[in-house]
Amino acid sequence: MMNAVNYHIADMTICVRADLPITESTFARKLDVFRGESPGGDTLLLHHHFGLPAISADAREQHATEPPLPLMISREGSRWIYDGYRRYPAGHRHVLRMEWDAEHTRGDIYHADETRFRRGGLESLTAMTTDQILLARVLADRAGCLLHAAGMALSDSGMVFLGHSSAGKSTMVTLLRDYGEILCDDRIAVRCAPDGFRLYGTWSHGDVSDISPASAPLKAICFLEKAETNQAILLTDRRSILSRLLPCLIQPFSDADWWGKSLATIDLLLQQVPAYRLLFDRSGRIAPVVLQQLL
Numbered sequence: 001m002m003n004a005v006n007y008h009i010a011d012m013t014i015c016v017r018a019d020l021p022i023t024e025s026t027f028a029r030k031l032d033v034f035r036g037e038s039p040g041g042d043t044l045l046l047h048h049h050f051g052l053p054a055i056s057a058d059a060r061e062q063h064a065t066e067p068p069l070p071l072m073i074s075r076e077g078s079r080w081i082y083d084g085y086r087r088y089p090a091g092h093r094h095v096l097r098m099e100w101d102a103e104h105t106r107g108d109i110y111h112a113d114e115t116r117f118r119r120g121g122l123e124s125l126t127a128m129t130t131d132q133i134l135l136a137r138v139l140a141d142r143a144g145c146l147l148h149a150a151g152m153a154l155s156d157s158g159m160v161f162l163g164h165s166s167a168g169k170s171t172m173v174t175l176l177r178d179y180g181e182i183l184c185d186d187r188i189a190v191r192c193a194p195d196g197f198r199l200y201g202t203w204s205h206g207d208v209s210d211i212s213p214a215s216a217p218l219k220a221i222c223f224l225e226k227a228e229t230n231q232a233i234l235l236t237d238r239r240s241i242l243s244r245l246l247p248c249l250i251q252p253f254s255d256a257d258w259w260g261k262s263l264a265t266i267d268l269l270l271q272q273v274p275a276y277r278l279l280f281d282r283s284g285r286i287a288p289v290v291l292q293q294l295l
Helices: 029-034 057-065 115-119 132-140 169-175 238-248 256-272 286-294
Strands: 002-009 012-022 043-050 071-076 079-088 091-100 106-111 144-154 157-162 180-184 187-193 196-200 215-226 231-235 275-280
Touching: 002 029, 012 115, 132 144, 132 187, 132 256, 144 169, 144 196, 144 215, 144 238, 144 256, 157 169, 157 196, 157 238, 169 215, 169 275, 169 286, 180 187, 187 256, 196 256, 215 238, 215 286, 231 238, 231 286, 238 256, 238 275, 275 286
Parallel strands: 012 043, 043 106, 157 215, 215 275
Antiparallel strands: 002 012, 071 079, 079 091, 091 106, 144 157, 144 180, 144 187, 187 196, 196 215, 231 275
């Protein structure tokens, strides 16, 4: 049993601490491949506590006058506050509070009680449904973004496949599985490195459970379209590319600062990485198109 565990993602370390012992079963087994022995240089600190803190008078008034949502987000000075609620037959119950510094580099997570943490199998490090609120926020500060996308490392090159929930992201990486490494089929991190943009796996997968903490230089952006043919069509109109890409950008509680940083990253991304319409059927004949034309 431990009181601190390190997880590595997108060239960052998330150091998770708790007031209770962290066991091998505290977090879902899928996160094990992201675990490391020691923190890196760019470290986020996340600490789990048990027992909710007192809520300010302003917050009590807000929560009383607005119907509780699964997640209510507010600011108190420079801190970001995330209050999580769960619906019960008798009404909503306040079950979780996250308090982050302005940069989201240090977070304190307060649980209503110890039950869920002791039960284990948590699917995210924050104990929320997903860690994307945290990752989307901190990546923006690091010339990066989180995308609703699938990603693979093929011949040491990164390919990202974007589209809506039924566009075929999981199908595409399944068709290409024998040619490379699946990083994730639903959430992919992208960051600008000194040598160009890189693609990173996350633990927020969809239908395909294969995930990896690996990364690869981003070679192409592919917008998926199911069709009766298999072909890649280069996109050259910036407005068309943006109209396809922005809906796939995972947003935290966004403000002008986050949007400014994210749009600057997207602008640089589109200058450096080509984008394609990738039309495909289920035959698998898309593989030569990807391997021969896009790499």
